[in-house]
Amino acid sequence: MGNSGTDPALPDPAQMPFTPSSPGGPPPDLVVVPSHIETRSWIDALTPDHCVLVYTERFDDGRVFSLGRQIRIASFSGRLIAAGEFLPDQLDSLARCGFSHHLPLSSLADGSAGAVLENLVALPRPAGPDHPGDHFTPENDMSSSTP
Amino acid sequence: MYQYSQTDQHLVDQRVVQFRNQTDRYLNGDLSEDQFRPLRLMNGLYIQRYAPMLRIAIPYGELNSRQLRMLARIARQYDRGYGHITTRQNIQFNWLKLEQVPDLLADLSLVQMHAIQTSGNCIRNITSDHLAGIDAAEIEDPRPWCEIIRQWATLHPEFLYLPRKFKIAVTGSENDRAAILAHDIGLRLVRNPGQETGFQVFVGGGLGRTPVVGKLLHEFLPKHHLLSYLEAILRVYNLHGRRDNKYKARIKILVNSMGIQAFGQAVNDRFQEIRDGKLTLTDDRIEQIKSRFARPVMNVSLPARIHCNPAGAGRTVPDRDAFENWKAQNTLRSKYASFHSVFISLKKENVAPGDISAEEMDVLAGLADRYSGGLVRTTHRQNLLLPLVHADHLYPLWKDLQKSGQSNTNIQTVQDIICCPGLEFCSLANTTSIPIAIEIQNRFTDPLELKSLGDIQIKISGCMNACGHHHIGHIGILGVDKKGEQWFQITLGGRADQNLKLGTRLGPAVSRDHISGCVESVIRQYLKLRSGPDETFPDTFERVGLTPFKEVVYGQ
Numbered sequence: 001m002g003n004s005g006t007d008p009a010l011p012d013p014a015q016m017p018f019t020p021s022s023p024g025g026p027p028p029d030l031v032v033v034p035s036h037i038e039t040r041s042w043i044d045a046l047t048p049d050h051c052v053l054v055y056t057e058r059f060d061d062g063r064v065f066s067l068g069r070q071i072r073i074a075s076f077s078g079r080l081i082a083a084g085e086f087l088p089d090q091l092d093s094l095a096r097c098g099f100s101h102h103l104p105l106s107s108l109a110d111g112s113a114g115a116v117l118e119n120l121v122a123l124p125r126p127a128g129p130d131h132p133g134d135h136f137t138p139e140n141d142m143s144s145s146t147p
Numbered sequence: 148m149y150q151y152s153q154t155d156q157h158l159v160d161q162r163v164v165q166f167r168n169q170t171d172r173y174l175n176g177d178l179s180e181d182q183f184r185p186l187r188l189m190n191g192l193y194i195q196r197y198a199p200m201l202r203i204a205i206p207y208g209e210l211n212s213r214q215l216r217m218l219a220r221i222a223r224q225y226d227r228g229y230g231h232i233t234t235r236q237n238i239q240f241n242w243l244k245l246e247q248v249p250d251l252l253a254d255l256s257l258v259q260m261h262a263i264q265t266s267g268n269c270i271r272n273i274t275s276d277h278l279a280g281i282d283a284a285e286i287e288d289p290r291p292w293c294e295i296i297r298q299w300a301t302l303h304p305e306f307l308y309l310p311r312k313f314k315i316a317v318t319g320s321e322n323d324r325a326a327i328l329a330h331d332i333g334l335r336l337v338r339n340p341g342q343e344t345g346f347q348v349f350v351g352g353g354l355g356r357t358p359v360v361g362k363l364l365h366e367f368l369p370k371h372h373l374l375s376y377l378e379a380i381l382r383v384y385n386l387h388g389r390r391d392n393k394y395k396a397r398i399k400i401l402v403n404s405m406g407i408q409a410f411g412q413a414v415n416d417r418f419q420e421i422r423d424g425k426l427t428l429t430d431d432r433i434e435q436i437k438s439r440f441a442r443p444v445m446n447v448s449l450p451a452r453i454h455c456n457p458a459g460a461g462r463t464v465p466d467r468d469a470f471e472n473w474k475a476q477n478t479l480r481s482k483y484a485s486f487h488s489v490f491i492s493l494k495k496e497n498v499a500p501g502d503i504s505a506e507e508m509d510v511l512a513g514l515a516d517r518y519s520g521g522l523v524r525t526t527h528r529q530n531l532l533l534p535l536v537h538a539d540h541l542y543p544l545w546k547d548l549q550k551s552g553q554s555n556t557n558i559q560t561v562q563d564i565i566c567c568p569g570l571e572f573c574s575l576a577n578t579t580s581i582p583i584a585i586e587i588q589n590r591f592t593d594p595l596e597l598k599s600l601g602d603i604q605i606k607i608s609g610c611m612n613a614c615g616h617h618h619i620g621h622i623g624i625l626g627v628d629k630k631g632e633q634w635f636q637i638t639l640g641g642r643a644d645q646n647l648k649l650g651t652r653l654g655p656a657v658s659r660d661h662i663s664g665c666v667e668s669v670i671r672q673y674l675k676l677r678s679g680p681d682e683t684f685p686d687t688f689e690r691v692g693l694t695p696f697k698e699v700v701y702g703q
Contacts, residue, residue: 038387060185062268062308066385069305073420087182089169096304131304 030116035063043074052076053116055083055105059090065097072098081120083107095123096131148209148522149294150439151259158302159256162263166190167249174246189269189307191262192248199243200572202265203255207275207293207317208236208525212512215523217258219508225251230508232493232501234565234616235274235314236525237265241572263301268309270300270381274316276324277526280440281534283482286336287344289319291437292373295428298436299374306381310388311396313381314353321645326527328352328361328647329619331398332380337367345369350380350410351402354613358649359399362407364414370433372418374426379417383410470545472594473556478541485538489519491531491548492555492563494588499581500566501529510551518544527643528565528604530558559602561670562588565616569609569626570633576609578626578633578659583607586663591670603670603684604643619643621684622666623650635662639669639696640688648685651693654701668699 029049031042035056046052054067064082071080082094083103091102100123107119151159166186173183187193191202203218210218218238222230225247226240233239243251255261265272273293280288296315300306306313316325319336327333333349346368352361368376384398387405402410478487491511493501503511511531515523518540519533526532536544548554557563564587567573569580584607591597606620610627617623623638634656641650657665676695677687688696 059182060268060308061390062306062310062385063390065305065308066382069382070386087178087186089165089186093304093307131302 033067035061035067037067040070043071043076046071046074046076046078048076048078050076051079051081053081053083053103054099057084057105059084059086065093068094068097068099081116083116091123092126095126099123148211148440149206149290149436152439155298156256156259159259159261159263162190162261162302163249163252163256166252170245170249185267185308188267189264190252190267191265192245193266194574197572198241199245199248200239200241201243201248201251201262202233202237202239203260203262204265204272205237205260205525206297207273207279207290208277208527209290210523210525212515212521212523214258214260215508215512215515217254217260219505219512221251221254222505222508224254228506229502229504231499231568232503232525232529232531234527234529234614235272236277236527237272238525239568241568266312268311268313269307270303270309270313270315273297273300274314274325274330274527276318276320277524277532278324278479278481278488278534279319281481281483281486281488282320282322283480284322285318285320285482286338287319288440289317289334289336291433291440292319292334292336292370293317294439295373295433295436296377299377299426303381305378306385309381309385310390311393311398313384313398315377323643323645323647324527326616326619326643326647328645329354329616329643330361332377333361334373339367343369346373348376348380351399351407352647353397353399354616354618355397356394356611356613357397357399358613358618359403360647360649362402364407364411371428372422373428375421375424376414376418378421378426379414382417383413387413469556470542472598473545473554474541476556476560476598477554477558478536481535483535486535487538487541489533489536489541489544490526490558491533491553492557493530494557494562494564495552495555496588497585499568499571500564500584503531507551507553510547510553514544514547517547528563530563556594557597560597561591561600561603561605562597563602563604564588565604565606565620567608567610567612567614569607573609573614575612576626577611577628578609578635580607580609580615580624580626583624583626583635583662587666590663590667599680600670600674601680601683603673605666606641616643617641618649619647620650621688622669624662624666627656629656633659635659637662637665637669637700639693640685642685653693654697657700665700669696672696672699 029051031050031052033054054064056064080099081101081103082099084105101120102123103120169186172178193200218230222228225243227242231239273296275289275293279290314330315332316327316330317334318325318327328349329352333352335347337347338344348365348368349361350364351359353359388401389395477490481488493503515521515533518536522534524532524534545554564584566580566584570576570578571581604621606616607624608615608617617625619641623641625636627634636656637653638650639653642648672695673684673687676691
């Protein structure tokens with residue numbers, strides 16, 4: 001099940017930039033979250049089977065990074081995707097904030113969940129010294145998995 | 148002074164490589180102006196009125212002589228031979244070429260310096276009391292805490308794209324010399340009844356278009372939770388601060404709109420999620436940071452040729468009087484017996500407040516080596532400080548400063564003006580500010596008069612962004628544009644100490660031609676009104692109010 005209206009605890013699908021559908025098979029448990037979402041109760045409704053996609057239209061929208069942290073702090077261990085036109089310089093920070101994958105916003109134009117999954121880019125484990133605030137642990141490290 | 152670890156050096160080196168790559172991509176057209184802007188700002192680089200300006204971090208205002216010499220070299224090699232000390236204890240260079248900035252940063256990294264997060268919408272340089280660690284009255288040296296915060300805030304992956312810039316200041320003293328209540332977060336080291344050290348946490352202070360005095364958020368935060376609590380504050384701000392209007396994006400606006408209680412609750416909710424986590428500061432970690440602050444080297448044995456007789460035998464009377472006057476005005480006793488802190492004024496005749504030439508930097512680096520264990524500090528009031536000078540060396544130091552033209556006896560006088568770069572350099576400014584400061588300074592040049600006036604703090608900003616802190620000046624001056632002409636609003640009664648207060652607007656703005664004369668009138672009126680030499684300007688203002696000052700400015 002996705003957040004296509006079946007689970008009231010998850011974000012309102014009306015806020016989604018597209019409607020995930022997967023004609024070739026069952027839709028993934030994709031939860032789409034806009035960066036400007038105000039509530040956080042939906043985080044507690046996530047299960048490891050969900051795949052969470054946080055999207056923004058601006059590369060300098062810092063809320064994405066805090067949302068990633070919030071979701072991981074709530075012990076979500078599934079796939080966490082940052083969707084937006086991020087700069088290569090930002091991918092390290094996204095990974096350190098708990099994101100496992102990145103998705104260029106243009107990939108959402110297709111409008112299908114299948115397209116989302118096909119265009120995912122696994123974030124590499126950050127190089128260099130750990131930061132005191134890193135939230136990059138083996139249990140949420142999805143970078144070795146394939147989309 | 149803090150000594151870099153390998154990790155610190157690696158991080159700075161990597162950042163140089165990264166910024167060189169970003170600059171190349173921009174110059175090659177691979178990054179748009181919009182994309183490059185936050186990247187360059189995060190690295191201290193502004194595009195100003197005439198040329199790129201680079202702001203270099205001086206963490207909590209502490210420099211060594213090697214670093215000062217490097218800044219002198221940079222001033223000569225990449226700029227026009229001088230730099231500018233800012234109110235947040237950093238240094239700026241105003242005449243750079245963009246393509247040379249990566250080389251400049253590489254040079255800086257050789258002496259453990261950088262420009263990381265000195266601008267942009269991120270956590271800026273942590274500032275502190277310029278007397279940190281040497282003030283007998285402080286509860287604890289705040290510098291290790293500043294360093295702990297600096298390491299946490301530097302390239303923090305979550306907080307590089309905040310709604311707006313974010314400033315943190317720390318003091319360890321009850322006498323606030325770091326203006327903590329004018330910061331997004333102000334921290335004051337305190338002890339609880341059980342003699343444990345912790346922090347009073349203030350939030351939502353700031354100047355700019357909407358000046359606000361910081362509000363108390365936590366009465367006593369145990370020191371082990373400092374980073375977890377700061378992270379919680381920043382997370383609430385990052386998620387909920389406004390991003391639709393940059394003039395309403397500072398944390399003070401969020402705190403005001405939520406109310407301090409609701410804001411505190413939101414912070415506490417986030418804090419509870421992460422308290423006792425890996426951001427918890429252990430005693431070992433705290434001690435590790437403290438141990439990286441090299442003990443100050445106290446110079447007590449200097450070559451005989453520069454020793455002097457402390458009793459003053461052999462000096463001429465005028466010489467002795469001038470020295471004693473300088474000593475009284477420009478030095479303070481430190482907590483170390485026989486050692487004084489010596490202020491070097493950067494308020495010189497017809498020079499922009501805070502400006503220092505490459506030659507002066509080199510001379511001061513030498514004097515720091517000779518007299519102050521190689522240490523120099525920058526101050527909130529845009530001056531320099533040699534933190535620990537032995538009492539026996541004050542006279543030879545003064546003589547050396549005289550030779551290099553750096554013995555101005557105007558610390559904490561009406562000449563010790565804080566001033567933004569203004570229209571001369573800044574692309575945001577409405578009006579000039581440096582020439583106003585110089586005009587006012589030139590109206591009060593008699594040393595005896597300067598001394599009798601006491602510490603009247605004049606602060607000048609050339610626009611609403613308030614980089615000159617005019618809101619908290621005893622006399623504040625704000626430049627405004629009226630149909631293409633420069634006018635100036637005067638505020639009175641502000642103060643930047645532990646009783647931080649915003650000034651009250653005197654009345655209608657005055658013209659460019661009249662502003663320095665009006666300020667002189669206000670000061671002369673204060674002289675008439677004060678109850679005695681010990682009554683400060685803000686105290687007199689508090690007692691008599693606006694009316695007598697209006698009378699001399701507007702003739703009412």
